[in-house]
Structure formats: structure tokens, C-alpha cells
Amino acid sequence: MQIQVNTDNHIQGSEQLTHQVEAVVxxxxxxxxxxxxxxxxxxxxxxxxxxxxxxxxxxxxxARLSGLRPISVSHQGASLEQxxxxxxxxxxxxxxxxxxxxxxxxxxxxxxxxxxS
Numbered sequence: 812m813q814i815q816v817n818t819d820n821h822i823q824g825s826e827q828l829t830h831q832v833e834a835v836v837x838x839x840x841x842x843x844x845x846x847x848x849x850x851x852x853x854x855x856x857x858x859x860x861x862x863x864x865x866x867x868x869x870x871x872x873x874a875r876l877s878g879l880r881p882i883s884v885s886h887q888g889a890s891l892e893q894x895x896x897x898x899x900x901x902x903x904x905x906x907x908x909x910x911x912x913x914x915x916x917x918x919x920x921x922x923x924x925x926x927x928s
Contacts, residue, residue: 812836812837812840812841812843812844812847812848812849812850813848813849813850814832814833814836814837814849814850814852815849815850815851815852816828816829816832816833816852816854817851817852817853817854818853818854818855819853819854819855819856821855821856822854822855822856822891828854828891831892831895832852832854832895835895835896835899836850836852836872836899838899839899839900839902839903840874840899840902840903840906843874843906843907843910846876846877846910847874847875847876847877847906848875848876848877849874849875850872850873850874850875850902851872851873851875852870852871852872852895852898853870853871853872853873854868854869854870854891854894854895855868855869855870855871856868856869857869857887865889866887866888866889867887867889868887868888868889868890868891868893868894869885869886869887869894870885870886870887870888870891870894870895870897870898871883871884871885871898872884872885872898872899872901872902874902874906876906876909876910879909879913882902882905882906882909884898884901884902884905885898885901886898886900886901
């Protein structure tokens, strides 16, 4: 799984930040690694340095699965860590739900049980 990290003009990208993002993504999505080709992480500061407000850090994550459309989630938080953790959690839950549906296309078991014609 390839992980690509992008930041806006208000967030200083660094090797340390990249390693932190990679660790969070691997921790949350590692079990899906064989089905994910790439994860793009976009970190932004919604309000520039001249404004201060709660939940102004935003993380958008987009996972690209083999043969499927990309799945994207976002989360806002007071810090980059909160935004990153929240987005990783949302993406993990979304991927789990999506892949479960693909692996079991019939969905839930019928209340009538198995019926044969």
C-alpha cells in the first residue's frame, strides 16, 4: 500500500509528519493492505494563521481499491492529530463495511431461511 501525504500552505510538511501519517494509516488500514493500492492524505488548516477557531484542522483521506472507485472521508479537529485519527477511523469503518458487502453480495440472511425452488 502506497501512502501519499499532501499539506496546504499553512501546514509545514516534514519527514516526521510523513512518518506519523504513515504510522496512523498503517495502524488503521494495514489489514486491508492487500486490497488497497494507494491512500492519499490531505492535511489542511481551514483557517489561516491569522484566525483562530476550534476544529480548524482538516484531514481528507482517499483510499484507492483495486477495481473500485476511490473511497474518500474527511474529519476536522482542533489539532492535526485529532483530524488524522478521526479520518483514519472513519476510513477504516467505511472500508470494512464496503469490503464486507463485496465479499457477501447477498447481504444478510433471509428470515425465511434457505429456500429452494
